[in-house]
Amino acid sequence: MALWVDKYRPRELSKLDFHKEQAENLRNLCKQSDFPHLMFYGPSGAGKKTRIMCLLREMYGAGVERLRSETMTFTTPSNRKIEVMTVSSNYHLEVNPSDAGMYDRTVVIDLIKQVAQTHQIEISGQREFKVIVISEGDELTKDAQHALRRTMEKYVATCRIIISVNSTSRIIPAIRSRCLGIRVAAPNETEIVSILQSTCKREGLALPVELAKRVVDKSERNLRRALLMLEAAKVAKAPFTANQEIPDLDWQVFLRETASQIISEQTPGKLEKIRERLYELLTQGVPPNLIFRGLVEQLVNNCDMSIKAKTLEFATEYEHRMQTGAKHIFHLEAFVAQFMNIYKKFLSELVMTDDF
């Protein structure tokens, strides 16, 4: 039993549903004996990971699909043990160093050393290098990225690195220049609709076009989200109808409620309650920048035109501070307080002008 996302994930480059030209290019790349470090970049749910796996299959054959998950333990210089989950086959190793938080530098160095210092046992018919897939590379700290740069050069004979990132802006130029960048754009709406339709056909379900369109709208062109959403909708109500309810992401619902609470009352007491809610989101594991963005979107949509510009101005300032600082909650809270202040002033002015 697998999720639709995994069940109907294309396994070969030739079977990809969109960006077919790019797939052809990737296949050409594999045919050559040498192969550079790669960096796949594009929005979440655009198919970066799918393309990486297809590429690996193209290079190594079906063997890369025999995956095993493994928990690796690393010891930091301060003698702290950290555990990182990895997925690997005989030919590649996939790791998420961002889970190690501030200790990702150790993970990156140790992992690459471990992998790169061993040669492939059977060279016949295979490449003589292994591949390390680093997902969410833009979450790596600067420290880890610099460490990566050095190891990338040193072990180029035995291993290649494929980094998957959302945005190249958070990757240091040194790494950007060492990798061949491959942009994977999000699929457009018609592409997603056709993928949803074909998925439903293979599942033996009929999907009304209206529902498909609504799912696409709600998923913000994120294919993974669209597929999960559709499956969740199917679980909720088995034969699809055109106007059935589509489940939401619960943290988005939570954020929406938070935003409406901010607008309803502007006092320090309320701010404290909002802080609790923000803490809850953070402990759930929702990254702070997503929280910030969602909050700004909701607040700007629900306030008067005259204060929108000011809200956005403050949002940029505090978002920048959040990126440089360490305690995200400080800056989220600062933004909420600032918005409360603006909104309260706006309301009191409104009352004054009404009096005249």
Place this chain on the structure above:
Amino acid sequence: MKTFLNIFLRFYQLVTLQNKKKRQNLKMSARKKTWVRCAFSEMNISTTPVTPEATPAKRTRSSRNVSTRTSRSQSGNSTPKQVLPIESVDLTAVDDENDAESTGPTPEVKANWMESFAPAASEDLAVHPKKIGELRDWLRHCEAMRKKFPAQMCLLTGPTGAGKTATLRVLANEFGFQVQEWINPVDCEVVNALGDQSSGSSYVGSHLEAFKSFLLRASRYKSLLDSHSKRLLLVEDFPNVLLSDKEANFEEILDEYSTYGKSPLVFIVADAKSRGLNISYRLFTDQLKAKHRIEHISFNSIASTIMQKSIKVFCSVMQQPQNKATYTLPSSTVVDSIVVGAQGDIRNALINLHLSSLKGVPSMPTKQLNVSVATKGRKKKMQSTLKSIGRDESITLMHALGRVLNPKFNEEKHMLHSPEEITEAFSTEPRNFVNFVHANYLPHFKDIEDVVAAINDLGLSDVMLDEYRDSSLSTMGLNIAIRGAMLANSSPVSGWMPVRGPKRINIHSQATLAEQRLLGVGYSGISKSLYATEYSSFVKCIAGKLSESQSSQSTDSI
């Protein structure tokens, strides 16, 4: 001729050195001890009769003089010559004598001037009577249980200079216990069969062994030179092995002691600010305390009124005939400033008093503190502290937090505690303090506009604290945060507000087993944040539905 004489003298010295090596060792230790005593020892530690029977490890610093020195005048008169007959060789004392002879008219300096101020009876102690009572109860309990369970244990904690050791010594004297103290040996070396000096681990072991044998032997066998029948062991100086090495098991030693020990055992631990340094926290876990029924008595720092009283007593001691030559009475402002400066540390107060009242010392400059204290007569009395001596004011985290969140202003709208003062007093971990301020500032605010100003500064300080390339930035960041929280609040809310600690965000993977199975092996490839944002809500409902349908299927089949 002269050179020949010199050589002869040197030769003679060498010979005596060789012959009396053992004796020399004793001398060395005696010299060490007197030095140590000046710096660290408690008030009434007397000279040590180093008995030849004592092994180098088990050096009992017995306080036999506690009993003999009941009248102060006697100890005041105790010139070095009187000390000498007690078998101990006190080199410093001899030096003192020489000094006194050479400098002539200057008043003699006693080996341990603190002794003459030491309390002799429990009434003289500056400790709160309740605490004395607690310790007395414990000692009474020891008496009662002497036959059945002689190895009672007790732990005294408290800030430095709270009179822990002094109380114990006075009470032990009252009950007729002989206090035998463990002192970490400095020259404990193990020589193995080949005569080589041992290295590393065996040295550590021997240190621990020495401690163990001290505990067991000292509690059983009394000193040959002593008339006391009851002994009380005191461990104030913990063997370093116990602190650094977790394998050296403190618990085991206590287990052993509780079965074989024959005397009550007292541990004295001074409080330390940080947890890592706090011995009472690290060694004496609650479990251990419960297991051996260790009586924990925690002393508080000495209140200023009691301190004032005892300083008066000190002053009266100073005026006694044998001390008159040494001391002049300090003025009352100086005495007050000493009390303020000592912050409940009576030993420190005594040292300051000693310094400021020595003859020939110009009167100490005092500094006015901008803290006014309302006295009984409704007069505002300015407090002052000694300018050059006295302790820096150090405040605890909670104290500082109170000052920041409830800023006080004087008549001219100036702050009583300037942000700089607080920053300086509390600069160990700026990040920690800022987190605490953030967790607690909100309830003190009434207006959202003030909150904006405060949180803005907190955010700024967070950014500054994160910048590790310049160390001064962290202090500056702390200052900004403190300033922000203190100044932004134009209309503070008063009332009881419990202090909360900063929240820690621990992201835990919240996927249940069923959800993980649904995702298969790929689950480990999904990062926590991605799972939380994209997968969790959908997967939760899909997995929930699946398990439902499975259970309904199973009921159908039945």
